[in-house]
Amino acid sequence: MNLTGFQACDVRGLYGPDAEAQVSPPLAWRLGRAVAARLPADAATVLSGDGRATTPALQSAFAGGLGRPCLGLGVCVPTPLAYLARHRRGARAVVIVTASHNPAPFNGIKLQLGPMPITPAEMAALRDGVARMADAPCVPADVPADTRLLQEAEEAHAAAARQALGGGAGVAIAIDCMHGCWSGRARGHLEGLGYRVTALRDRPDGAFGGIEPDPAVDRQLAPVQAAVRGGGFAFGAALDGDGDRARFVDERGAAVDNGTALVILVRWLLESGRAAGRRVVVYDQKTRLAVVAALRRHGAEPVAEKSGHTFLRTRMLRDGALFGGEASGHFFWGGGAIYPVDAGDCGLFATAAMGAALRFFGRPLSALAAEVPDSPFYTGDIRGLRYGGDRGRLLEAVAGAVDRTAYRVVTEDGVRIESPGAFAHLRASVTETGMLTAAFDAADRAGLRRLVGSVLKAFPPDAAGVAEAIRARVDRL
CATH class of the missing domain: 3.40.120.10 (Alpha-D-Glucose-1,6-Bisphosphate, subunit A, domain 3)
Structure with a gap:
């Protein structure tokens, strides 16, 4: 076996x-x-x-x-x-x-x-x-x-959206279902809220039309970006294969960083009076530093947690958190007041909530996103790092090789290396065998290169492919 x-x-x-x-x-x-x-x-x-x-x-x-x-x-x-x-x-x-x-x-x-x-x-x-x-x-x-139970669940989803998010007021949205589980369903849910909806890749397909149904992969956003650039849309969204994650594009078709979306949704909850006294926001350790600072600036209490759906949900439930967000596009709703399941997440619900946030602020998504400082030397989540060796030993080697007079090293979730204004995070994937993920953030290019060098110098020869992929991402910044 x-x-x-x-x-x-x-x-x-x-x-x-x-x-x-x-x-x-x-x-x-x-x-x-x-x-x-x-x-x-x-x-x-x-x-x-x-x-x-x-x-x-x-x-x-x-x-x-x-x-x-x-x-x-x-x-x-x-x-x-x-x-x-x-x-x-x-x-x-x-x-x-x-x-x-x-x-x-x-x-x-x-x-x-x-x-x-x-x-x-x-x-x-x-x-x-x-x-x-x-x-x-x-x-x-x-x-x-049990078709009746499924119908009950869909009705509960629709009722929660109507009650918590209000109507769409005829706003136009483009949504890419990526041939996944919301295909054939998302349009009806959003139209029921009053949105005008253009649905892309809206036919359920067990092969996903030959694509990887992952909106965190930039190239998978091309269809929704092209649709929005055609004009007339307030924003667009893409949902992953099983429908619990989302990624947004603004009214010009530009991709919106998931950390930026996290800040916008938290601002909306706090400023619209929907927080019910809660201020804790749980984020994963790959989140860029500017996002954490923006959350604090808007009155939230950000708390870091291990990357992974289970870890963020558990921390939210234990801390009674208002909201949670993961760099991959999970957005979690705390308390059961907005979304029926405490610490539940749903890509379609997040899409409708983004529409509600835009109506509340009365400004386009591009303008709200511009208020969250950019991070020009943030790599984002570097995925697809296949390593055939012992991932645990590789992480131990990195942790042991770092100059601890220059960096703080945390090994609770893989290896996180920190200095003022910079971090590196390298970990074993929690969903894919033999894979690593990495993220780097720094205030300037020189700091980024020093940080990357501190990590890669500990890589053994059999991790040369991983090192090359990381360098390639850094060189594109």
């Missing part, structure tokens, strides 16, 4: 039909058995999934291993609606078959087995449980779709 698909907070990897693959029906069946062993016998479980061709087989296998009826939502269901369905029915667990923003050959399984997001320790326990199981045939089970 291949267990390399187990990540820190979910299962994710290349799909295959047999147990040698990172993600397979035999693995899903065993995972179902391991989950059943951790849940009370009467615990209700919502089972959902994205539109990939491999999702039904994984759902059926998981349900067979679980060995009890599930509240099935079907396939091509936005991840936020699965969490809303769990909230509506008071279910203990939610299991979502999806690989989110990864290309179609990948698939995965997200889980929440109680009131709090799943932890790395819980994932490790599930992995160990799967590893210890004796060989047994994978016997799938039918998972009838």
